[in-house]
Amino acid sequence: MKKESKFQKLLMMSIFLLIAIGFVYEFSYSTSLRYPYYYGGDSAQFLTIGKAWSLGKIPYIEMFDHKGPFIFWINMLGFLISNGQKYGVAVLQVVFLNFTILAFYCISQNFYKSRIYGIIVVLVTLLAMKNNYIDGNTVEEYCLPFISWSTYGIIRYWKQKNDEIHDIRWAFLYGVTFGICFLTRITNVLPICMGIFFIFLQLLNKRQYRNLLLNIVAGLCGLSICILPFLIYFWQKNALYDCIYGTLLYNFEYAAGRKSWILSANSDAIRRFMIDYFISFCAFISAFICMVKKEYKWSAIYFSTGLLEQAMYLNGDAFGQYPLVCITQIPILINEIVSLCNRNDPVSNLSKMIFSFIFMCVLSVNLSEMYNAIDMRNAYKNAEKRTWESLIDEIPQDQRNRFVVYGGNEFKELYLLKDLMPCYKYFVIQEWQGSLSSETKTAIYDVFATREAQWILTDEIVDNIQDILLESYLEIDHVENYHLYKLVN
Numbered sequence: 001m002k003k004e005s006k007f008q009k010l011l012m013m014s015i016f017l018l019i020a021i022g023f024v025y026e027f028s029y030s031t032s033l034r035y036p037y038y039y040g041g042d043s044a045q046f047l048t049i050g051k052a053w054s055l056g057k058i059p060y061i062e063m064f065d066h067k068g069p070f071i072f073w074i075n076m077l078g079f080l081i082s083n084g085q086k087y088g089v090a091v092l093q094v095v096f097l098n099f100t101i102l103a104f105y106c107i108s109q110n111f112y113k114s115r116i117y118g119i120i121v122v123l124v125t126l127l128a129m130k131n132n133y134i135d136g137n138t139v140e141e142y143c144l145p146f147i148s149w150s151t152y153g154i155i156r157y158w159k160q161k162n163d164e165i166h167d168i169r170w171a172f173l174y175g176v177t178f179g180i181c182f183l184t185r186i187t188n189v190l191p192i193c194m195g196i197f198f199i200f201l202q203l204l205n206k207r208q209y210r211n212l213l214l215n216i217v218a219g220l221c222g223l224s225i226c227i228l229p230f231l232i233y234f235w236q237k238n239a240l241y242d243c244i245y246g247t248l249l250y251n252f253e254y255a256a257g258r259k260s261w262i263l264s265a266n267s268d269a270i271r272r273f274m275i276d277y278f279i280s281f282c283a284f285i286s287a288f289i290c291m292v293k294k295e296y297k298w299s300a301i302y303f304s305t306g307l308l309e310q311a312m313y314l315n316g317d318a319f320g321q322y323p324l325v326c327i328t329q330i331p332i333l334i335n336e337i338v339s340l341c342n343r344n345d346p347v348s349n350l351s352k353m354i355f356s357f358i359f360m361c362v363l364s365v366n367l368s369e370m371y372n373a374i375d376m377r378n379a380y381k382n383a384e385k386r387t388w389e390s391l392i393d394e395i396p397q398d399q400r401n402r403f404v405v406y407g408g409n410e411f412k413e414l415y416l417l418k419d420l421m422p423c424y425k426y427f428v429i430q431e432w433q434g435s436l437s438s439e440t441k442t443a444i445y446d447v448f449a450t451r452e453a454q455w456i457l458t459d460e461i462v463d464n465i466q467d468i469l470l471e472s473y474l475e476i477d478h479v480e481n482y483h484l485y486k487l488v489n
Contacts, residue, residue, distance in 0.1 A: 012115065016105070016122070020097040023126060024090055028136025031078075031090040035381060039086070039413035040135030045428065047086060047137065048415050050075020054084070055421070060234070060242035064425045066254065066433070068247045069230050070183035071139045086416070089137055096145050101126070103148030104331050110155050111335035125330040128279055139184035140324035146177040147191055151328040154195035158297070164206045166199055171215035175222025183226060183247070187312055188325045194304040198297075253437040276320040280309045282329035289336040293343065302332075386410075388457060391477055391484040392418055395455050402452065406430055407459035407482075414457075423453050431461050456485045 025032050030040025030047070039047055049063045053076035057063055065072075075089055082088025101122055108121040153170035174196055181189035203212040234243040283306035290299035309326060388411070395403060404422045405411040411428050415421065426433065426444045434441030441464060448456075448465045451472055460481045462469060473485035 008115075012105070013102075015119070016101045017094075017098050019122070019126070020094045020101055023130075024093045024097060024136065027130055028090060028093055030135040031086050031093060031137050033087050033090070037382065037384065037417070038135075039416045040137065041409055041412055043135050043137035044412035044416060046071050046075045047079075047089065048412075048422075048427070050077075050089070051079050051084070051416070052421060054079040057421075058234075058237050058239055060246045060425075061237065061239045062425050063422075063427065064246060064433075066246055066250045067139055067185065068183040069234070069243060070180060070226075071142060073230075074142055075137070093136060093141065096142055099145040100141075100148050103145060103152050104328070106152050107148070107155060107328065107331045108335060110152065110159060111339065117338075121331045121334050124334060125327060128330050129324065129327050138321045138324065140188060140321050143177070143181050143184055143188040143325055144327065146173070146180050147188070147325055148328050150174050150177045150192045151195070151332075154192065154199065155332075157199060158301075164203075164208055165211050166203060166208075166215055168211075168214045168218040171218040172222040175219035175224075176226055177222075178219070179223045179226025182223075183230060185251075190308050190312060191305060191326050191328060194308055195301055198301050198304075250437055250440060253439075277313060277323045279329055280313055280323040280326045281306065282326070282333040283309065286329065286333050286336045289333075289340050293340065305329075386414075386417070387479055388414070388482040389418075390479055391457060391482060392420075394477060394484060399454055402454035403457070404453045404455075405457045406448070406462055406465060407457070408432070408461070410459070411457070424448065431464060434464050451487060451489075454487045458483045458485065 025034055029035045029038050030043035045065050046067070049059055049065060049072045052063045053059055053072055059065075059069055059072045063072075074092055078086070078089030078092050080088070081091065104122045104125050105118040108118040150170075150173055153167075153173060157166055157170065174192065177192065178189055181187075199215075200212070203209075203215070230243070231240065234240045283302045287299045287303035287306065290296070290302060309323075313322060392414070400420055402423050403420060404424045404427055405414055408429055408431070415427070422428075424447050426440075426447055430444050434444050445464055445468075448468050451468075456469070456473060458469075469485055472487060472489040474488045476484045476486050478484065
């Protein structure tokens with residue numbers, strides 16, 4: 001293919017930008033202007049903490065969640081650039097997704113240099129991506145551009161004629177990727193770990209010790225550039241331990257207490273897992289294709305990547321957004337299937353029919369999922385009162401700065417919808433947080449025992465603070481399973 005002109009490059013960038021804008025607008029329900037009265041589940045927590053940070057509150061000290069600080073920083077930045085409106089986060093999502101899409105395109109060009117082919121790969125990948133996008137504004141999507149470009153760098157290295165020397169600039173990017181994943185959820189880095197490990201082994205095998213050392217230094221530099229600013233900030237705010245606890249220590253307890261979802265899974269849960277997590281199995285399919293093509297190096301990389309991912313995903317809870325970080329396996333798999341289709345021998349012919357059939361079936365399922373996802377939040381295009389809103393209306397305006405909820409997922413968007421700020425750091429899903437850590441359970445109790453909150457809105461489950469409510473609060477009103485309490489003692 002002829003070298004692209006500046007106009008052609010600009011046109012491609014414009015196409016990708018428009019795709020990113022359309023995707024976020026249609027499917028990022030929690031941040032899109034298309035759904036002004038919806039904020040989503042986990043996204044609502046991130047948005048609430050981001051908004052609080054933009055107003056001067058310190059994460060982990062005044063607002064607690066068990067994710068790394070990068071997701072809160074993104075949300076804080078979004079509120080700052082949009083003057084306190086959630087669409088600022090959507091703008092940042094578009095930027096991140098645009099770089100992700102560009103990486104998908106470049107991965108395709110590593111195999112076949114065709115603009116039309118690259119655009120098709122991008123669109124097919126996004127089709128599979130929607131199923132794991134949930135409400136948008138997830139930690140996975142902010143890691144994805146770094147993971148995708150790191151994947152491109154790994155593929156580029158293995159495809160070059162001289163694979164003895166590895167460019168340290170790519171090692172720097174790997175370090176940045178590790179840093180971003182560390183600052184969100186460290187397990188998100190799994191898709192590139194085996195690729196980097198095989199590069200490490202290759203440099204050892206070729207006795208490129210100097211190049212290996214330079215790559216390690218470059219990687220550590222990339223890691224440090226990401227992590228150090230946050231460490232310095234929280235150290236200055238006397239919140240370093242709190243940040244480390246929320247980012248790492250709490251999650252160690254969380255992971256230790258989890259049981260594999262598959263031990264109690266029913267047929268529906270397994271079906272959903274196979275749909276939601278299909279992209280995490282694509283590495284295995286690519287590995288088998290490479291075995292057929294006798295490309296054993298690639299087969300080993302893909303197969304070990306698949307094993308590492310499944311070791312994580314089959315353990316604990318199977319949340320639908322987790323495998324989003326594996327989405328780069330889709331363009332890789334497309335490339336491998338197309339490569340297989342270009343061969344003409346009995347084994348390849350049989351294999352390409354099988355793999356093509358499987359891939360088309362899965363794409364059909366995802367197309368159906370895409371159709372179902374369109375306007376699934378249609379109800380939130382207009383203002384609709386939630387059941388609990390009538391209880392909030394009973395709280396005097398001058399007392400709403402001493403308000404907090406104690407309850408589950410249905411309360412996550414409350415603070416944003418009502419433009420409130422919780423008076424406690426543990427502001428939602430407290431029972432769940434406490435069930436995973438005895439230290440956090442005690443801390444939640446101690447915070448509520450201060451009685452700083454004049455008003456508390458709860459659902460039915462209040463086991464941890466039951467005695468505090470009985471001793472010091474009076475139930476003012478209730479609607480269905482929601483209860484409003486006022487401090488009386």
